[in-house]
Amino acid sequence: MSLLPLEDAPAPPLPAARVARRALVLLPLLLIGAWAAIDWRTMYDGTARLASADPRWLLAAMLFNCLGWVCAACMRQGAVPERLPPGPLLASQFAAGAANQLLPASIGAHAVTLRFLQNRGIPLARATASLALYSLVKPIAKTAVLLVFLAAFPDLLRIGELVPDQRTSTMLVGGVALALASVAALLTAVRPLRRPLRNAVRCALTDARRLHTRPARVLALWGGAVAAPLLQGSVIASVGAALGLSLSWAEVTFAFLAASAAVGAVPAPGGIGPVDAAVVFTLVAFDAPLDLAAATVIGYRVLTAWLPLLPGALVLSALVQRKVL
Template sequence: MSPLPLPLPLPLDDLSVGLPAPVRSPSAARLTRLTLALLPLLSIGAWAAVDWHAVRDGAARLAAADPWWLLAGVFFTCLGWVSAACVRQGALPERLPPGLLLASQFAAGAANHILPASIGAHAVTLRFLQGRGVPLARATASLALYSLVKPLAKTLVLIVFLVALPDALRLGALVPDTSALLLAAGGAALGLATAPLLLMVVRPLRRPALGFVRTALTEARLLHTRPSRVLALWGGAAATPLLQGSVIASVGFSLGLPLSWTQVVLALLLASTAVGAVPAPGGIGPVDAALVFTMVAFGAPMGLATTTVIGYRVLTVWLPLLPGTLVLSALVHRKVL
């Protein structure tokens, strides 16, 4: 009787044949999305615990202010989100849903006050654009155009103010000396030369960088052939500092600040231009100090200027922070972001 033939070993690719397929539980994905939805709330809670004294003092000082002027400040704050949504729409050829776009900018405002240098707002907007079907390269080019147009438009508004009202504004204490101007010019030249030098040294960066520049230039050229996009992009960018200055002026008027609307807006333009490049969450810190200094140079008392800036931060940061964080969590939960 001949022995039975031994079965041939199965190849490695067939070892899984006949075995039950691994069951993937949706609990892990659900837990990840829940964590992402709750993370902004936890961050806001930690930040509030650290900076609680500023919030308490600002709210206490605003309790004695004129409520109608404060209501006007809230109105201008809301218009600021509309302005941001207009600039975002103007930087992209595709038409975005207005309601979701406005909600994303409201949520981006909350994220912007957590991470420095507008990283939070750009991250939220990038996720929103990708969720709308915009490719990553074009979405990134849109963010770059947005980041470029805003300071350019603010500079143009500042020039208009300086040219239109040269005598009504006391700028003597704010004009830097020659050494400061040379230092600023040297820093700007160094920053402009860094990018080409980096591309020359690091060759793997050349192709993606050139591709990004090509995409950004193509998008910008296309957008500037459409008057509606030009109006939304540049008009919204120019309106943003005016609305922010209107919020500060409204808070100042509610407290009796002895400055005009023009002086307050110019103080904001000068302060944000001088230290706006310093990476801080939402510009809090450097811009606040420069804004207080500028308003004092225009003739405002130090204590009143400080209280005005604190009230401005309460209206634009702390008051919408919890609703904005809730909207951010809701958008993440609904997979809009």
């Protein structure tokens, strides 16, 4: 029987896991291309605006944005009892920021972090519990910061124009009530969901109690949660100062806090869309010119979403390729 020459022998098929990993390496770059094709006009307009801005304030905005990734890494560490390696943890949060811009409701960032925690040997139930604790602490800390602003600047911050009217308040309350009723109905109708949910809640409560007996974890979790919205507000304030916005840091930061608290629950990729419109509306309520308020928010999005997007996607692909994720 004749044998095929070595060079003519068919190559062995690649394992399915290797093919899937190669696809995941390329997926972030493909998603960036799709997003760029859809939203290129915003990127172009924002970059053109920033080209004439004060570079010193833009540098400050970029510094605050970088510190935001450090805060995210601190919060992720504070939400798990195990010690995580600082370098890979920070890299995973930088990559998670890129994934978060492509999927709504922080799904992308949570998926990246969940994979990172599992690869560090943390069981799925406990990794999921850490994500739940992280997601719970963020709005609580943001609300606390917002209340501190209201107490610290009662005269400066004119909130009367920002309070929603009765119709809007009724819609918000009705939406929350409907969401809670839907969850309750789902658990009542689908009985197999009850036991996994009880186990997840029990695991989350156990880990939360354990973490809050360790001062280092409490400081990382709650300190990062308090600092994160202040840093984001500082990014917007720095961009506004670079463009000539006359509002103070306290007014711009409060505008961001109030807007994100009001519409931050709307599931949009990275909060883009609803939060942006709300921030522009709030800045205008503080007597900022409409065109300047819009330019400030667009510049903020360019610095926080567009500029880190390609480097973040490359880091994400590298982490997948090196099996960190």
